[in-house]
Amino acid sequence: xxxxxxxxxxxxxxxxxxxxxxxxxxxxxxxxxxxxxxxxxxxxxxxxxxxxxxxxxxxxxxxxxxxxxxxxxxxxxxxxxxxxxxxxxxxxxxxxxxxxxxxxxxxxxxxxxxxxxxxxxxxxxxxxxxxxxxxxxxxxxxxxxxxxxxxxxxxxxxxxxxxxxxxxxxxxxxxxxxxxxxxxxxxxxxxxxxxxxxxxxxxxxxxxxxxxxxxxxxxxxxxxxxxxxxxxxxxxxxxxxxxxxxxxxxxxxxxxxxxxxxxxxxxxxxxxxxxxxxxxxxxxxxxxxxxxxxxxxxxxxxxxxxxxxxxxxxxxxxxxxxxxxxxxxxxxxxxxxxxxxxxxxxxxxxxxxx
Amino acid sequence: xxxxxxxxxxxxxxxxxxxxxxxxxxxxxxxxxxxxxxxxxxxxxxxxxxxxxxxxxxxxxxxxxxxxxxxxxxxxxxxxxxxxxxxxxxxxxxxxxxxxxxxxxxxxxxxxxxxxxxxxxxxxxxxxxxxxxxxxxxxxxxxxxxxxxxxxxxxxxxxxxxxxxxxxxxxxxxxxxxxxxxxxxxxxxxxxxxxxxxxxxxxxxxxxxxxxxxxxxxxxxxxxxxxxxxxxxxxxxxxxxxxxxxxxxxxxxxxxxxxxxxxxxxxxxxxxxxxxxxxxxxxxxxxxxxxxxxxxxxxxxxxxxxxxxxxxxxxxxxxxxxxxxxxxxxxxxxxxxxxxxxxxxxxxxxxxxxxxxxxxxxxxxxxxxxxxxxxxxxxxxxxxxxxxxxxxxxxxxxxxxxxxxxxxxxxxxxxxxxxxxxxxxxxxxxxx
Numbered sequence: 033x034x035x036x037x038x039x040x041x042x043x044x045x046x047x048x049x050x051x052x053x054x055x056x057x058x059x060x061x062x063x064x065x066x067x068x069x070x071x072x073x074x075x076x077x078x079x080x081x082x083x084x085x086x087x088x089x090x091x092x093x094x095x096x097x098x099x100x101x102x103x104x105x106x107x108x109x110x111x112x113x114x115x116x117x118x119x120x121x122x123x124x125x126x127x128x129x130x131x132x133x134x135x136x137x138x139x140x141x142x143x144x145x146x147x148x149x150x151x152x153x154x155x156x157x158x159x160x161x162x163x164x165x166x167x168x169x170x171x172x173x174x175x176x177x178x179x180x181x182x183x184x185x186x187x188x189x190x191x192x193x194x195x196x197x198x199x200x201x202x203x204x205x206x207x208x209x210x211x212x213x214x215x216x217x218x219x220x221x222x223x224x225x226x227x228x229x230x231x232x233x234x235x236x237x238x239x240x241x242x243x244x245x246x247x248x249x250x251x252x253x254x255x256x257x258x259x260x261x262x263x264x265x266x267x268x269x270x271x272x273x274x275x276x277x278x279x280x281x282x283x284x285x286x287x288x289x290x291x292x293x294x295x296x297x298x299x300x301x302x303x304x305x306x307x308x309x310x311x312x313x314x315x316x317x318x319x320x321x322x323x324x325x326x327x328x329x330x331x332x333x334x335x336x337x338x339x340x341x342x343x344x345x346x347x348x349x350x351x352x353x354x355x356x357x358x359x360x361x362x363x364x365x366x367x368x369x370x371x372x373x374x375x376x377x378x379x380x381x382x383x384x385x386x
Numbered sequence: 387x388x389x390x391x392x393x394x395x396x397x398x399x400x401x402x403x404x405x406x407x408x409x410x411x412x413x414x415x416x417x418x419x420x421x422x423x424x425x426x427x428x429x430x431x432x433x434x435x436x437x438x439x440x441x442x443x444x445x446x447x448x449x450x451x452x453x454x455x456x457x458x459x460x461x462x463x464x465x466x467x468x469x470x471x472x473x474x475x476x477x478x479x480x481x482x483x484x485x486x487x488x489x490x491x492x493x494x495x496x497x498x499x500x501x502x503x504x505x506x507x508x509x510x511x512x513x514x515x516x517x518x519x520x521x522x523x524x525x526x527x528x529x530x531x532x533x534x535x536x537x538x539x540x541x542x543x544x545x546x547x548x549x550x551x552x553x554x555x556x557x558x559x560x561x562x563x564x565x566x567x568x569x570x571x572x573x574x575x576x577x578x579x580x581x582x583x584x585x586x587x588x589x590x591x592x593x594x595x596x597x598x599x600x601x602x603x604x605x606x607x608x609x610x611x612x613x614x615x616x617x618x619x620x621x622x623x624x625x626x627x628x629x630x631x632x633x634x635x636x637x638x639x640x641x642x643x644x645x646x647x648x649x650x651x652x653x654x655x656x657x658x659x660x661x662x663x664x665x666x667x668x669x670x671x672x673x674x675x676x677x678x679x680x681x682x683x684x685x686x687x688x689x690x691x692x693x694x695x696x697x698x699x700x701x702x703x704x705x706x707x708x709x710x711x712x713x714x715x716x717x718x719x720x721x722x723x724x725x726x727x728x729x730x731x732x733x734x735x736x737x738x739x740x741x742x743x744x745x746x747x748x749x750x751x752x753x754x755x756x757x758x759x760x761x762x763x764x765x766x767x768x769x770x771x772x773x774x775x776x777x778x779x780x781x782x783x784x785x786x787x788x789x790x791x792x793x794x795x796x797x798x799x800x801x802x803x804x805x806x807x808x809x810x811x812x813x814x815x816x817x818x
Contacts (some may be wrong), residue, residue, distance in 0.1 A: 062817070108728040115728065116786075261816050265808065272804045279797035286790040289726035 054242055056264035061248045068138035068245050073270040075135050077277055078128035079234070081168075085121040086223070093173070095219035097212030100175035101295040108292060119285035127281070129167055129311045132160050133376075140349065141369045144247035150350035151245065155237040157347045162230045164311065169222040171309055175215055180296035181306045183218075184210045189319070192332050206358040210298070250361045313383035314376045315339055423467035423475045424455040442547030447645040449506055458494060459483060489529055492520050519617035525616075535576065541614075542566055558616075561599060561607040564590055586610075589666035608634065627665075635659075641751035649719040673709070676750055677702025700755045704762040707742055711769040715739060718776025725783040732775030739768040 043049050060069060092111055094103040105115035136156065139145060145153035172183045187210065191201040206213030248254045260266055308316050317337075322331040345352065354364035413806050420444035428440035430678050443449050448457075456463050461482035466475030476482045486494050496517035498504055520526040520539075528536040542558055551555035557566040577584050590596040590610070598607035613622065613630050622630045626650075632639025642648060642658065649656055662683050663671065674681040678690075678699045713735060719729045727745035742765030749761040 105728065105730055109731065182639060264811060265817065268804055268808045268811070272801050272808070275797055275801040275804060279794055279801070282790065282793050282797065286786050286793075288724065289728075290728070292728060 044133065047099050055263045055267075056261075057240060058245055059259035060246050060262050060266040062253065062258040062260050063249070063254055065138075065142055065249055068135075068268075070270060070273050071131055071135035071138055072241070074273055074277060075128060075131040076238075077274040078124045078131060081120060081124040081278075081281065082128060084228075085117050085124065088117045089121055090223060094220075095173070097175060097215055097218050097296075100173060100215055101292070104174045106291055108289075110337045115289055116282075116285055119289040120281050122290035123281055123284045123288075125167060125170060126310070128276070129163050132163050133311070136160055137369060137373055139247070141366060142247065142249045143353070143361070143365075146247070146250075146353070146356040146359075147350070149240070149247055150242055152237060153350050154347055155233045155240070157236060157349075158233045159230065161343065162226055162233065166222060166225050166230075167309055167311060169218040169226065172210075172215060172218045173222065174292060175296045176293035177300065177303055178293055178306065179292040180210060180298070181302045183214065184302075185306060185316075186308055186312070187214075189332070189336060192330065192336055194333065249281040250356065250359055307383060310380060310384075314379035316386070317379045317383040359368075407673060419581045421465050422455070423465060424459075424461075424463050426467040427472060427475070438548040446546060446548050447550050453498075454476060455497075456481075458484070488534045488538050489532075491540055492517055492526070492529070495539045516617045519528030519615070522620070523615070523618045524620050535579075537570060543572070553640075559607055560609055561603065563611055564596070564600070567610045585785060586666045591664060593664075593668045594670045595668055627660055637748045637750045641749060641757075642753075644757075645751060645753040646752050673702070673747070675703050676705065697753060697755050701750055701753075701758055704758060705743075705750075707745060708746055708762055708765045708769065711766055711773070712739055712743060715769050715772040715776060718773060722776055722783055725780075725786075727779045727783050727786075729779050731777065732772055732779060735768065738770045739765065739772050742768050 041047070060066070072104075089107065092103055092107050092114070094100060102329045104118065107118050109115070111117075139153070139156070168186060172179045187201060187204045190204050193200055202208065204214070204217075205211070206217040248257065307313055316337075319332055319335040322335045324331050327332055349365075350357070353362065353365045356365065411649050414674050425443065427439045429435055431437040439455075443455070454463060455461075459482065460480060461475050462477055462480040463475060466472050466479075476484070495574055499512075500514050500517045502514050505514050521530070524736075525536040525538070527536065546558055549559075551558040551560075553559060554561070556562065564587055571582075572584050574584050574589045591600060595609075598604040599609055611619065612633070614620065619785050628639045638659075648658075651661065657665075662675075663669075672681075675683045675736075676698065678695060679702070682698065682702070684694070684698035688698055719732045719736060722732075742761070746758070746761050746765055749758050752758050
C-alpha cells in the first residue's frame, strides 16, 4: 500500500482533506506588525515541549511528600538525560508564560480580539490563566523548601476571600496546612485536570484561528496589504522559529540547569526572601503596597478583588472595547494596554529589587 | 423510698456547696488578704537600704510562690502598720530574727531548699543538696572557719529580688555568671588576702568559650560554674582537669587518658588539658600548633630526635594529607555544581569526610601514631570516595558540554536549511 493510498483511505473515513484545504486556503497578512503573528505559534511550541517532557518526567516522578524530592533528584542524577528533560520542562514552562503574555498584549494592542474573534480571545485568555495554574501547581511538585513556602504564602491568599475563604483554602491544600495531601492534589491538578480543560480551550483556539485566519490591525493601510500563504510559507517560518526556540531551550537547560534546592521541611523556618515565581511577583508586590486596612476593609482583600476584576475585564475585553468593534482605533484601550505592560514590568522589577 | 431520701439529701448538699462557691466568687479577691505590715512600712521608709526590700520583693521568685517576709525574717506581718508601731511586727516572741548574718544564710536558705518533701511542692526535679555542696566548696569551708567575706547564697543569687536561674535578668543566668563571679574575683582589694589572681574575667571573655557565650549567645559554651561547679565551687586539681574538660569534650578526654601523656603529666605534676590549651584563656587551636613547625606546642617539650618529636611530625603530616585531599574534594564538587550538575549525593558524603577531619583533630589526643593513623586512613577513604563523586560529576559536565557543542550547530543548521527551503519555495512561486 503506497502513501497516497493510505492518505485516500484515511481521507475517506476522516475527511482530512477538509482540514488540509483549510490550511492551504489560509492566508497570513503581511505588514509591519506581522512579526507578532509568530508569538502564538511560539507559545504553542512551548506547550508541546511541556506535554512531551512532562510525560517523560511522569515515568519517574512520585507524588508523595516522602518520595517527590528524591524522585526528582533521581531524575536529575541517575536517569539518562533526566537532568536535560527536567531542565527543559522548567525553562519551557517559563518561556511559555512569557510568550503567552507577549502574545496576549500584542493581540490586545492590535485589537485582534474584535468581531468576529471574541471567542478566540476569550479562549486565549482562559489559556493564559490555565498556564498560570500550571505554573503554580507545577512549582510545588519537586517538594523543595522554596516551593513549599511559596505555595504556603500563595494558598494563604485564598483564605482571605470573604465567607468561603476557609473552605477554599482547605480545598486547595487538602487540609489546613500544606502537606503531602496538597502535593498529591497539586499533582492531580497539574497532570489531569488542567490538561483536560486546556485541551478543550486550546482546540477551540486553534480551530478558530485556522478558520478565521489572522486578524488585521485597524486602519485603511492594512486593508490592502499583501497576503502570504499559510502553507507552506508561514508554517515554514514558524518552524524556523520553533527550531531556534528548541536551540535556546537546549542552551538554557545545559548551561543553567534548573536547581532542585533543599527538600521541604515543614518544621523549618521560611527561607529569607521568599517570593512566588516571577510571573506572580507583580501581584505579590502589589499586595505588599496595599495598606493593612483601607477604611474598614482588609487591604489584601481589596488587592485580591482588584486582580479578580482585572482578570474578568481581560476576558470581557472584546465586549468592552466598543470602538474596536466599529473598526475604530481608540486611545483609551491602547493606553490601558501600555499601562498594563508598564505596571507588570515595574512591579516585577520592584519585587526583586525592593 | 430510701433512694428518694438519698436524692433529696444530695440535692440539699449540692445547693449548700453551690452557695458557698457562689459567695466565695462574689467576695473581692483583695478582701481576703491580710495587710502586709513589712511591705507597707518598708515602702514608706526614707532610708534607701530599708526601702529596697519592699521595692524588690514583688519581683522575687519567692513572692510568686507565696513565701512571705516572715518565712525568712520571722515576726508578725499582720501587725505594726495600722498600729504605727514596728515593734509589734518585729516581735521576738513571734520569732523575729531580722537580717541574718552571713554565716547564718546557708542554713536559713537550706531550711526550705534542703527539705526534699517541701521542695517537691514547687519543683520535683529541683536539687536539694545545695547546702551539702556549699559546705564542700572553698567558700563554704572558709565561712565555716569564720571568714565572712566569702560568698554565700545571697552573694550570687541576690536578696529580696531573687530570680530563677532561667530568668535572663538573674545574676545566675548563664550569660551573667561570669560577671557575677567577677564582682568579687575581679576585685583586687577583695582578693588580696587570698593571693589569687583577678584577671579571670578578662581572660575568659577573650577565650573561645567566653566569645561563644558572651558575644554569640551560644548557651552550650561553658561559663565559670561549668568547670568549677556552682554551689560546690572549687578549683579543679591537676589530675582531674581532663575530667572537667571531658564533661563536654568526652572523646578528647578518653583519648588523652589512653595516651602516654596521661602518666607523664601526672609524674611531672603539670596540668592535663591546660598545659597546651590554657584554662581561662582557652583559644581555638589551629592545626599548626601540632607538629614540629615554629608555631607548634609539641616542640616546647619534645626536641628533635626524640620519639615524641617524630610522633608530632607524623600527626602534622597526617592532618595535612587529609586537609589537602578534602580541599580537592570540595573544589571538584563545587566546580561540578557551578556547572549545573546535581552533586547532592557527593555533598552528603562530603559531610562525612569533613567530620573525618574533626575526628582526626580529636584523635591527636591519642598522641599515638598507630591509633591516629587509623583515623586518618578512614578519613582519606571517605574523602577519596567524595573525590570519585566529584570526578564523575565533572565527567558528566564535560559530556554535557560536548553534547551541547554538537546540538547547537545541528539545530542552527536545521534552521538554516529551513530558511533556504523558504527562499527556494518563494523563488519558484513568489508571494503576490
